[in-house]
Amino acid sequence: MTERETLKADVPAESLVHQRPTNVLVVGVGGQGVIMISKVLASLSKELGHQVKQSEVHGMAKRGGAVFSHVRFGPAVFSPTIPEGEADILVALEWAEGLRWLPHLKQDSGTFIADTQQIVPPFACRNRSRGADLGYPRETVPDVMEKIANSFALDAVGIATEMGVAKAANTVLLGTLSAALDFPVEAWKSVISEFVPPKTIEANIRAFDAGRDWALSFDRQTHLKDWTGRTVRSPAEVVDSAAGITSTLEITEEWCKGCDICIKFCPERCLAMDARQIAILVDPDRCTGCRICEWLCPDLAITVHTQTNTDSA
Amino acid sequence: MSDVAQSEFNIRKYIREDLFPHFMCPGCGHGIALRALLNAVHNLGIDKNRLAIVSGIGCSGRVGAYIDANTFHTTHGRPLAFATGLKLARPDLEVIVITGDGDCLAIGGNHLIHACRRNLNITCLMLNNEVYGMTGGQVSPTTSTDRFTTTTQSGNYEPVFDACKLAEGAGAAFVGREMTLQTPALRDLIMEAIAHEGFSFVEVLSDCTEVFGRKNDMGDSMEMVLAQKSGFRSNSYGTAVDEPFKPRGMKTGVLHRSERLEYAAAYQQHHAEKSST
Ligand SMILES: Cc1ncc(C[n+]2csc(CCOP(=O)(O)OP(=O)(O)O)c2C)c(N)n1
Ligand code: SF4
Ligand code: SF4
Ligand code: SF4
Ligand SMILES: [Mg+2]
Numbered sequence: 001m002t003e004r005e006t007l008k009a010d011v012p013a014e015s016l017v018h019q020r021p022t023n024v025l026v027v028g029v030g031g032q033g034v035i036m037i038s039k040v041l042a043s044l045s046k047e048l049g050h051q052v053k054q055s056e057v058h059g060m061a062k063r064g065g066a067v068f069s070h071v072r073f074g075p076a077v078f079s080p081t082i083p084e085g086e087a088d089i090l091v092a093l094e095w096a097e098g099l100r101w102l103p104h105l106k107q108d109s110g111t112f113i114a115d116t117q118q119i120v121p122p123f124a125c126r127n128r129s130r131g132a133d134l135g136y137p138r139e140t141v142p143d144v145m146e147k148i149a150n151s152f153a154l155d156a157v158g159i160a161t162e163m164g165v166a167k168a169a170n171t172v173l174l175g176t177l178s179a180a181l182d183f184p185v186e187a188w189k190s191v192i193s194e195f196v197p198p199k200t201i202e203a204n205i206r207a208f209d210a211g212r213d214w215a216l217s218f219d220r221q222t223h224l225k226d227w228t229g230r231t232v233r234s235p236a237e238v239v240d241s242a243a244g245i246t247s248t249l250e251i252t253e254e255w256c257k258g259c260d261i262c263i264k265f266c267p268e269r270c271l272a273m274d275a276r277q278i279a280i281l282v283d284p285d286r287c288t289g290c291r292i293c294e295w296l297c298p299d300l301a302i303t304v305h306t307q308t309n310t311d312s313a
Numbered sequence: 314m315s316d317v318a319q320s321e322f323n324i325r326k327y328i329r330e331d332l333f334p335h336f337m338c339p340g341c342g343h344g345i346a347l348r349a350l351l352n353a354v355h356n357l358g359i360d361k362n363r364l365a366i367v368s369g370i371g372c373s374g375r376v377g378a379y380i381d382a383n384t385f386h387t388t389h390g391r392p393l394a395f396a397t398g399l400k401l402a403r404p405d406l407e408v409i410v411i412t413g414d415g416d417c418l419a420i421g422g423n424h425l426i427h428a429c430r431r432n433l434n435i436t437c438l439m440l441n442n443e444v445y446g447m448t449g450g451q452v453s454p455t456t457s458t459d460r461f462t463t464t465t466q467s468g469n470y471e472p473v474f475d476a477c478k479l480a481e482g483a484g485a486a487f488v489g490r491e492m493t494l495q496t497p498a499l500r501d502l503i504m505e506a507i508a509h510e511g512f513s514f515v516e517v518l519s520d521c522t523e524v525f526g527r528k529n530d531m532g533d534s535m536e537m538v539l540a541q542k543s544g545f546r547s548n549s550y551g552t553a554v555d556e557p558f559k560p561r562g563m564k565t566g567v568l569h570r571s572e573r574l575e576y577a578a579a580y581q582q583h584h585a586e587k588s589s590t
């Protein structure tokens with residue numbers, strides 16, 4: 001295998017240990033351009049002489065499911081994936097996905113770049129386990145910016161749409177990302193030009209400039225002060241399990257039409273269809289009382305009853 | 314609106330249980346909208362005896378019949394006209410209209426624009442499933458481009474109405490849009506719409522699984538609900554212009570709010586002035 005040999009040849013051995021790779025994690029939902037961002041970054045760093053490893057998952061991509069991509073570059077890169085807490089930069093094309101991946105960011109020095117666009121995944125954005133820390137995905141932009149020193153939350157879709165290039169929101173984010181890395185601007189632009197359809201090069205370069213300019217002129221205080229957004233919403237109403245709440249599920253069998261919605265949406269997979277095509281609760285222990293099934297049953301056949309155990313303080 | 318939910322919401326208190334299971338097809342989004350509406354009514358503490366539900370004709374119109382309140386199932390396209398008369402005669406009632414995209418924008422489009430223009434204090438929920446569900450799936454003014462219906466066998470080529478823009482343009486005091494997938498957000502939007510003084514228009518993005526989803530190969534119920542989220546963006550952030558005639562790229566949330574003089578108030582003011590001179 002030549003990887004080690006080339007490394008030995010190019011770089012003095014001891015610096016390999018000290019120069020850890022730069023880790024960039026790009027997350028979003030299908031169709032937004034997560035892969036495009038990571039490919040541009042990977043090929044740019046390769047052109048500039050770095051060793052690069054990139055890996056991606058795009059499971060439900062076509063249906064708007066979660067997509068993420070790891071890009072690692074530096075003098076020597078071994079593993080293709082970024083461990084939790086090790087990302088130098090987290091780029092989120094969708095707000096809730098960004099929040100979900102926050103634990104991957106380096107605690108004090110990590111940079112968070114996020115589009116405030118919300119395509120709220122009904123089951124991907126909340127830790128529903130019993131006793132879990134509540135309110136995490138309800139965090140608003142100011143909440144997150146308060147916690148993470150290097151955070152940049154921008155309405156990339158809005159910026160791109162105003163420029164008449166709604167589809168180039170990902171390129172706007174590339175512009176913002178470029179401000180956080182020290183690669184030459186011209187090199188970014190030439191790689192982008194290779195990646196986008198020829199007819200859209202000019203539009204994408206404008207989008208890139210817009211994202212970069214936004215980042216360079218970014219002023220935290222004004223941004224926080226002028227922030228008018230509302231809180232993040234999800235179809236799951238929180239049940240405060242920390243306060244000792246137990247929930248029970250009631251299914252009115254005569255009303256169920258077997259549409260499958262509750263079964264497929266239940267994040268804990270505790271419902272199933274029986275032989276009569278009626279939904280039943282098969283795993284009550286796993287049910288967290290999140291109410292997704294109740295909210296989405298078109299036949300009003302499910303009710304989640306919650307009880308507060310007042311004696312448990 | 315945070316001091317809500319005095320008691321736990323028990324939906325059975327608000328429906329006519331003897332009529333259940335309801336008539337709607339498996340997975341039909343209108344049922345989800347029904348829950349959101351009833352939860353909003355509960356949270357606002359509206360007394361059933363003071364609640365009047367006026368609905369038109371269509372699967373959407375049938376939704377009203379399941380609510381245990383004063384319900385008024387009217388004629389196709391005319392629920393807003395009935396509601397206007399009702400509200401003028403009984404201003405003490407909370408009048409909520411349930412209508413469909415065909416009912417409200419096609420045959421009833423005329424009533425919609427004038428209800429918006431007058432700005433009487435009623436709330437209009439338009440359940441938009443992009444189709445005439447009840448009559449077997451004909452094209453409606455909101456059917457997306459290229460969709461197949463029984464009357465657009467080679468795909469729809471007609472331009473699409475943006476109902477919210479129409480309502481805002483015609484003068485509605487409150488305009489909002491939400492999808493059934495985001496049920497709690499839909500409930501909150503309906504609460505805001507009811508609480509707002511003047512004509513409130515809410516477009517509910519619903520699903521017709523049976524005659525629209527199947528014909529368009531949109532997957533099973535769960536996939537149709539899930540499909541709602543791609544392409545919509547919440548209005549909470551930014552002020553980006555949305556693209557007209559492209560329903561699947563529309564914004565959701567509160568889209569417009571104004572404090573224009575309400576019709577009953579304008580009426581009283583006018584007559585007070587006339588009789589004093
Ligand atoms: C005056 C009149 N014209 C036509 C009809 C037939 N008709 C019944 S429901 C309907 C369309 C309903 O579509 P929509 O309002 O979108 O409701 P949905 O069933 O989709 O919820 C039509 C045309 C009628 N009942 N009355
Ligand atoms: S059964 Fe319902 S309440 Fe329980 S976890 Fe599943 S979706 Fe949530
Ligand atoms: S969502 Fe309701 S109607 Fe559909 S399978 Fe579940 S319980 Fe039955
Ligand atoms: S025809 Fe369509 S709109 Fe009507 S009940 Fe069936 S699924 Fe719902
Ligand atoms: Mg319809």
